[in-house]
Amino acid sequence: MSVRNGLLALLAERPRYGYELRGEFEARTGTTWPLNVGQVYTTLSRLERDGCVTASDAGESGQQYYEITAEGRAEVTAWFTTPVRREARPRDELAIKLALAVGNQDVDIAAVVQAQRTDSLRALQDYTRLKAQAGPEDLAWLLVLDAMVFQTEAEVRWLDHCESRVVQGRRPVVRPTPVEDVERAR
Amino acid sequence: MSILVLEAVTRTHGSGDGQVEALKHLSLTVAPGELVAVMGPSGSGKSTLLHLAGGLDQPTSGRVLVEGTELGNLSRKALAQLRRRWIGYVFQDFNLIPALTAAENVALPRELDGVPARKARKEAVAALAEVGVPELADRFPDDMSGGQQQRIAIARALVGERRLVLADEPTGALDSTTGEAVMALLRARVDAGAAGVLVTHDARHAAWANRVVFLRDGRVVDESVYRAPEDVLAP
Numbered sequence: 001m002s003v004r005n006g007l008l009a010l011l012a013e014r015p016r017y018g019y020e021l022r023g024e025f026e027a028r029t030g031t032t033w034p035l036n037v038g039q040v041y042t043t044l045s046r047l048e049r050d051g052c053v054t055a056s057d058a059g060e061s062g063q064q065y066y067e068i069t070a071e072g073r074a075e076v077t078a079w080f081t082t083p084v085r086r087e088a089r090p091r092d093e094l095a096i097k098l099a100l101a102v103g104n105q106d107v108d109i110a111a112v113v114q115a116q117r118t119d120s121l122r123a124l125q126d127y128t129r130l131k132a133q134a135g136p137e138d139l140a141w142l143l144v145l146d147a148m149v150f151q152t153e154a155e156v157r158w159l160d161h162c163e164s165r166v167v168q169g170r171r172p173v174v175r176p177t178p179v180e181d182v183e184r185a186r
Numbered sequence: 187m188s189i190l191v192l193e194a195v196t197r198t199h200g201s202g203d204g205q206v207e208a209l210k211h212l213s214l215t216v217a218p219g220e221l222v223a224v225m226g227p228s229g230s231g232k233s234t235l236l237h238l239a240g241g242l243d244q245p246t247s248g249r250v251l252v253e254g255t256e257l258g259n260l261s262r263k264a265l266a267q268l269r270r271r272w273i274g275y276v277f278q279d280f281n282l283i284p285a286l287t288a289a290e291n292v293a294l295p296r297e298l299d300g301v302p303a304r305k306a307r308k309e310a311v312a313a314l315a316e317v318g319v320p321e322l323a324d325r326f327p328d329d330m331s332g333g334q335q336q337r338i339a340i341a342r343a344l345v346g347e348r349r350l351v352l353a354d355e356p357t358g359a360l361d362s363t364t365g366e367a368v369m370a371l372l373r374a375r376v377d378a379g380a381a382g383v384l385v386t387h388d389a390r391h392a393a394w395a396n397r398v399v400f401l402r403d404g405r406v407v408d409e410s411v412y413r414a415p416e417d418v419l420a421p
């Protein structure tokens with residue numbers, strides 16, 4: 001998970017001021033991933049350089065106002081639909097990804113969950129096959145494989161849970177952005 | 187040749203406003219040596235799929251073939267015979283007959299099939315040994331734990347020359363190591379040349395399959411196919 005993906009996902013919902021992004025990101029992800037202002041602005045200028053967002057001056061305040069481009073949108077879509085790599089502490093990034101997906105009407109959350117579930121199942125199949133190939137003398141290896149199996153299983157159960165929660169109550173998003181900011185954004 | 191073929195199968199329950207399409211134009215083939223796991227939320231059509239594959243229910247449209255024979259073309263009697271001989275079915279609630287011992291429960295389908303009683307008994311004892319509980323042969327289901335009953339039910343599904351093994355949540359009532367032992371049994375039978383379809387909620391058990399099929403509202407929404415071992419450890 002990069003800060004880049006997170007900010008782009010927020011900009012895919014609507015244009016925002018730079019200063020809004022940090023608070024919104026932290027509110028949405030329950031501060032599992034604190035950002036500093038410097039990170040936000042470096043990332044935004046890289047996104048601008050790469051043609052993923054356009055920045056415009058918003059008059060008196062001097063604040064930059066960011067809008068996503070078609071290219072940026074394509075990058076967000078690719079992020080949402082690509083399973084999180086297993087090596088990269090998947091649950092944290094997964095939780096953040098789903099938290100952001102819930103706020104975006106254009107994201108098919110069931111598809112995001114399913115892509116991840118299929119990927120997790122494939123990993124489970126791999127570990128299970130490796131277990132079957134290991135002999136009883138490989139106890140240490142078997143225990144390591146078991147650990148991976150149970151961790152991945154927990155992830156699948158959590159995905160099932162997310163899905164049923166989403167089906168039951170769609171989009172219970174808390175929007176901490178002050179109303180006047182939204183008005184100004186229009 | 188595939189042992190099980192479901193061809194564009196639709197199963198509609200009820201009529202009018204209360205009509206439910208439990209399966210929608212679903213196709214699935216299972217080859218010898220292949221174990222397919224079916225996962226999905228409750229109501230997605232998993233049991234319906236298994237019932238159709240086992241000839242316990244008929245599709246509204248589409249075809250079901252077992253070893254090349256279309257089940258819809260068989261007489262009741264021929265279907266019952268095919269089921270007894272070729273299809274092993276593990277029910278979620280075991281379905282053992284309380285008045286019969288473990289060995290008698292396992293031998294029953296073979297005897298119904300015309301196998302002489304002594305031979306059927308021998309096969310049953312062998313099947314009980316295969317599932318690791320030879321000592322339960324003369325016990326009654328009520329005197330057994332859930333895990334033991336489930337092993338008997340699995341022995342009954344594996345006895346004889348069953349080529350298609352269908353199991354609906356066979357590990358539901360079992361603790362994690364017993365559940366794993368049950369999966370190892372199914373896997374071994376399939377590796378010996380049978381075809382298997384396993385319905386389960388448990389990802390850990392589904393992972394024993396060559397293929398995991400995800401159902402939603404009567405349709406396959408995704409599939410996870412087992413990769414070759416050499417690809418496994420590559421990042």
Ligand SMILES: Nc1ncnc2c1ncn2[C@@H]1O[C@H](COP(=O)(O)OP(=O)(O)O)[C@@H](O)[C@H]1O
Pocket residue numbers: 199200206207208226227228229230231232233234235
């Ligand atoms: N005999 C039946 N009569 C009416 N509806 C049924 C019948 N059997 C199943 N259904 C409906 O078909 C759908 C699929 O059921 P089922 O195959 O049992 O799902 P699962 O096993 O995945 O929980 C459900 O909506 C269920 O209510």
Ligand SMILES: [Mg+2]
Pocket residue numbers: 232233234
């Ligand atoms: Mg069911």
